[in-house]
Amino acid sequence: MNEELLEIIIPLDLKYKWSAGPHLGAFLRGLKEEKIIANRCPVCARLQLPPTPACGRCHIGMGEDWVELSHQGSVISYSSVVDPMFDAGIGGMRPVPYTIAAIVLDGGPDVAFFHKLEENNPEKVKVGMRVEAVFRPPEERKALMEDIIHFRTIG
Numbered sequence: 001m002n003e004e005l006l007e008i009i010i011p012l013d014l015k016y017k018w019s020a021g022p023h024l025g026a027f028l029r030g031l032k033e034e035k036i037i038a039n040r041c042p043v044c045a046r047l048q049l050p051p052t053p054a055c056g057r058c059h060i061g062m063g064e065d066w067v068e069l070s071h072q073g074s075v076i077s078y079s080s081v082v083d084p085m086f087d088a089g090i091g092g093m094r095p096v097p098y099t100i101a102a103i104v105l106d107g108g109p110d111v112a113f114f115h116k117l118e119e120n121n122p123e124k125v126k127v128g129m130r131v132e133a134v135f136r137p138p139e140e141r142k143a144l145m146e147d148i149i150h151f152r153t154i155g
């Protein structure tokens with residue numbers, strides 16, 4: 001019996017459409033208009049970012065109480081990425097190093113918003129540092145998370 005391992009490479013080119021739904025859709029449309037949109041629970045008043053159909057605490061329908069949040073916030077955690085990997089947002093390999101941060105926006109939700117930082121030097125990234133969203137120019141926005149290029153250091 002031949003136990004040679006065979007490798008078969010099958011290129012796939014799949015095109016599909018995906019519906020964001022009313023809640024994530026509101027968030028993505030907001031990004032295109034340079035807005036960061038959360039939604040508020042009608043029972044506990046907790047904000048969800050990105051908006052969700054149900055409250056993570058109460059497990060009830062969130063409705064459509066949209067709240068526009070500040071573009072500024074504070075880093076509460078971060079991770080420096082040093083291994084290259086494919087990034088669908090740029091359609092290729094993202095240059096390393098780069099930093100992904102959990103950011104709590106001012107006046108914002110109980111949950112963190114995850115995005116890239118402009119600052120790539122891990123020695124300069126600190127918990128508590130102040131950051132601000134940098135949006136693409138209006139003509140380049142596509143109602144995608146990538147409409148925010150990154151968060152730059154402020155203060």
Ligand SMILES: [Zn+2]
Binds near residue numbers: 041046055059
């Ligand atoms: Zn709730």
